[in-house]
Amino acid sequence: MSSVLHRNLRESLPVAVRGAGIYLFDRAGKKYLDASGGAAVSSLGHGHPGVAAAVHRQMQALEFAHTSFFSSQPAEELAARLIALAPQGFGRGRVAFFSGGSEAVEGAIKLARQFHVEAGQSQRTRFIARRMSYHGNTLGALALSGHPGRRAVYEPMLMPAAFVSPCHPYRYQGTNESADAYADRLAGELDQEIEVLGPETVAAFIVEPVVGATLGAVTPVGRYLARVREICNRHGVLLIADEIMCGMGRCGDFFVSEQEAIVPDLITVAKGLGGGYQPIAGVLVQERVAEAIARGSGQLAHGHTYMAHPVACAAALAVIDYIRGNDLLANVKRQGQLLEQRLRDAFGSQRFVGDIRGRGLLWALELVRDRQTKEPFPQECQLAGHIKSRALEYGLVCYPSSGTVDGRLGDHVLLAPPFTIDEAQIDELIAKLSSTLGVEVNAASRSGRWDERR
Numbered sequence: 001m002s003s004v005l006h007r008n009l010r011e012s013l014p015v016a017v018r019g020a021g022i023y024l025f026d027r028a029g030k031k032y033l034d035a036s037g038g039a040a041v042s043s044l045g046h047g048h049p050g051v052a053a054a055v056h057r058q059m060q061a062l063e064f065a066h067t068s069f070f071s072s073q074p075a076e077e078l079a080a081r082l083i084a085l086a087p088q089g090f091g092r093g094r095v096a097f098f099s100g101g102s103e104a105v106e107g108a109i110k111l112a113r114q115f116h117v118e119a120g121q122s123q124r125t126r127f128i129a130r131r132m133s134y135h136g137n138t139l140g141a142l143a144l145s146g147h148p149g150r151r152a153v154y155e156p157m158l159m160p161a162a163f164v165s166p167c168h169p170y171r172y173q174g175t176n177e178s179a180d181a182y183a184d185r186l187a188g189e190l191d192q193e194i195e196v197l198g199p200e201t202v203a204a205f206i207v208e209p210v211v212g213a214t215l216g217a218v219t220p221v222g223r224y225l226a227r228v229r230e231i232c233n234r235h236g237v238l239l240i241a242d243e244i245m246c247g248m249g250r251c252g253d254f255f256v257s258e259q260e261a262i263v264p265d266l267i268t269v270a271k272g273l274g275g276g277y278q279p280i281a282g283v284l285v286q287e288r289v290a291e292a293i294a295r296g297s298g299q300l301a302h303g304h305t306y307m308a309h310p311v312a313c314a315a316a317l318a319v320i321d322y323i324r325g326n327d328l329l330a331n332v333k334r335q336g337q338l339l340e341q342r343l344r345d346a347f348g349s350q351r352f353v354g355d356i357r358g359r360g361l362l363w364a365l366e367l368v369r370d371r372q373t374k375e376p377f378p379q380e381c382q383l384a385g386h387i388k389s390r391a392l393e394y395g396l397v398c399y400p401s402s403g404t405v406d407g408r409l410g411d412h413v414l415l416a417p418p419f420t421i422d423e424a425q426i427d428e429l430i431a432k433l434s435s436t437l438g439v440e441v442n443a444a445s446r447s448g449r450w451d452e453r454r
Helices: 049-061 073-085 101-118 139-143 148-157 179-197 224-235 287-295 310-325 328-347 383-393 423-447
Strands: 016-020 023-026 031-034 094-098 126-130 162-164 202-207 238-242 266-269 281-285 353-359 362-367 399-402 411-415
Touching: 031 423, 049 310, 073 094, 073 281, 073 310, 094 101, 101 139, 101 202, 101 238, 101 266, 101 281, 101 287, 126 179, 139 148, 162 179, 179 202, 179 224, 202 224, 224 238, 281 287, 310 328, 328 353, 328 362, 328 423, 362 423, 383 399, 383 411, 383 423, 411 423
Parallel strands: 126 162, 126 202, 202 238, 238 266
Antiparallel strands: 016 023, 023 031, 094 281, 266 281, 353 362, 362 411, 399 411
């Protein structure tokens, strides 16, 4: 019996011992195509020699220095690199480094609050997020996560937050509603929520530009994010772009905010930042926010022991340098288009696939019992869990999730392969996924009331 407190105490997991490119190998020698990069983490795949060498060099030179006493060269270089890549408006901004996405969101929440205190608006304590969002598992990040299933156990412990509708056209855009009209309706809802709370009390609105784990690669429509930026500006509310899953090249550019032509006040990044080679995350702080704190107390009222860890920063630098030096963002766009086409060819006419959506190398299939009504499979089917197990059996690592519709019902499969994937590997991915879904969805169909005439 394992002494590890695993996520599922009733499940026996294969033990991974080696990685090479987009593949993982367990100790029995079985090979798995990693089609989700874990959780959209492994941007360069596994066993990259250049990143491993950079980590080794940094460990030999300096493994740790506490940030209350020292900075480090890798941290300084990484911050400068990210600011140079960031959307316009971050030119004289700063970056705070943490050890994971949840920590980064906690840092962004605290930075937003500190900014308003330093600016003489200490009454701004309220935060607004979106229903069915996910921003992390620490208590502050979870409080701003709108997925009921993930919140349930901890609900009594979470700080109050307000929630507005997600930008999710498949589920919520009207049949005769244009993209711009839908965007304006959602923006109006945010505007109204700020007015109800009292504009002078709202600190920030947090949004995933492309929603990752909870809804499955949902991209924003039309001018939605531009309208959100306008409303936040009008009310003096900070805009936090959570790009932990969708950023750092996953959608074809280092920042999705830049693709959407917006400049957030704070941007959180993680996952692909270090590519899995070291735990690292960051909060990019727009210059006006950083300058307000510098002019005020001059002190960051937040910290962790492993902030700006030199080895983690060195790994992230190596990952970014490899992406840029080998034009991998172009490959993300090229292979992303191919992946989309292969998904639509293989699953576009399947009765159990309601929607195929995504951007770059972040794609999802939403699985439904009825395409016309968009009815999800019953919760008792436990479809997402069965798909995950069956995929592993077939040598595929994908990211199925449940609760897609309302936090309880609904299932989707998320795909986020390494940026290095090629056409032959995409075809292998599609074949394995097709076999997996063919078995598990048919089993789920037989287990419930299923109208075979559909």
